[in-house]
Amino acid sequence: xxxxxxxxxxxxxxxxxxxxxxxEQNLNHDAxxxxxxxxxxxxxxxxxxxxxxxxxxxxxxxGYSVSREKKESFPLTVTSAQKNPTAFYLxxxxxxxxxxxxxxxxxxxxxxxx
Amino acid sequence: xxxxEQSPQSLHVQEGDSxxxxxxxxxxxxxxxxxxxxETAKSPEALFVMTLxxxxxxxxxxxxxxxxxxxYSYLYIKGSQPEDSATYLCxxxxxxxxxxxxxxxxxxxxxxxx
Numbered sequence: 001x002x003x004x005x006x007x008x009x010x011x012x013x014x015x016x017x018x019x020x021x022x023x024e025q026n027l028n029h030d031a032x033x034x035x036x037x038x039x040x041x042x043x044x045x046x047x048x049x050x051x052x053x054x055x056x057x058x059x060x061x062x063g064y065s066v067s068r069e070k071k072e073s074f075p076l077t078v079t080s081a082q083k084n085p086t087a088f089y090l091x092x093x094x095x096x097x098x099x100x101x102x103x104x105x106x107x108x109x110x111x112x113x114x
Numbered sequence: 115x116x117x118x119e120q121s122p123q124s125l126h127v128q129e130g131d132s133x134x135x136x137x138x139x140x141x142x143x144x145x146x147x148x149x150x151x152x153e154t155a156k157s158p159e160a161l162f163v164m165t166l167x168x169x170x171x172x173x174x175x176x177x178x179x180x181x182x183x184x185x186y187s188y189l190y191i192k193g194s195q196p197e198d199s200a201t202y203l204c205x206x207x208x209x210x211x212x213x214x215x216x217x218x219x220x221x222x223x224x225x226x227x228x
Contacts, residue, residue: 004157031213042118042218043203056214090158099207099216100146102160 002027006091006106012114013078013085021076021109023091029104031097032074036060037088037108046089049074050097078111086113116140118206120219127194128227134190135222137204141185146207148216149178149189153200161189161202194226 004025013019025032031050035043045058049068063082068074074093078085088110092103119138127133139147146165152158162171167182175192191198201221208215 033214035218040220042220043205044218045214045216048214050212050214058214094213097213099211099213100163100165101213102148102163103150103158103213103216104160105150105157107155107157 004091004093004104004106006089006109008109009107011109011111013111014114016080018077018079019111021078021089021091021111023074023076023106024072025074025091025093025104026072027093027095027104028071029093029095030071031094032068033092033094033103034058034064034066034074034076035090035092037090043090046076048097085111087111116206116208116217118204118217118219120202120204120222122222123220124223124225126225126227129194129196131194131226132190132192133194133224134188135202135224137187137189137206137219139185139187139204139206139217140208141183143208144182144185144206145209145211147180147182147187148203148205148207149187150203150205151200152203152221158203189222191224194224196226196228199224199226 034046047066049055091106094101149161150158164180169180
């Protein structure tokens with residue numbers, strides 16, 4: 001079955017620690033996205049990649065980093081510079097990155113701070 | 115920052131009732147409007163992507179309409195069933211064409227009571 005796999009489902013971060021959230025897709029999509037969800041708010045874009053080895057900051061990129069070394073993979077690192085990392089993180093992909101294409105989502109990672 | 119509002123924030127309906135909710139978005143610079151269904155513990159799933167003023171789309175008991183001139187879209191569910199319980203998200207895409215510009219509303223949480 002084609003889709004997007006996020007892992008882990010739950011992640012705990014200690015103060016000063018970097019953690020990495022995994023996102024893999026087998027849909028052969030060019031575009032991939034990371035969103036953050038906080039209670040009562042809409043999904044907010046953290047980072048976006050339209051092609052391998054290229055990515056762009058979204059609205060709330062501070063304290064996060066990404067890489068796109070392979071088409072299938074778009075991991076997100078939450079660094080110690082992100083002071084409020086507790087949130088639900090969703091990875092998504094779409095075919096080419098145009099606005100009129102539907103997004104395919106993973107099932108998310110809940111990150112909490114210990 | 116674009117304003118995408120969804121109303122109501124939440125609602126409870128009885129099984130068999132029909133219901134509808136609203137997504138309001140900027141009436142200028144429109145390119146696409148997305149609707150997603152997000153069931154608890156699952157991935158958000160695309161329902162519709164709408165691009166033309168006056169567009170109506172249907173998927174089973176769910177349908178959507180689009181008015182780009184006044185900046186709103188309605189989602190209708192006919193004869194609600196418990197399995198329709200979910201959060202329904204809309205996302206506005208401006209005419210830049212890039213999906214990185216999608217702005218999500220905070221969702222309408224629907225609970226269908228048996």
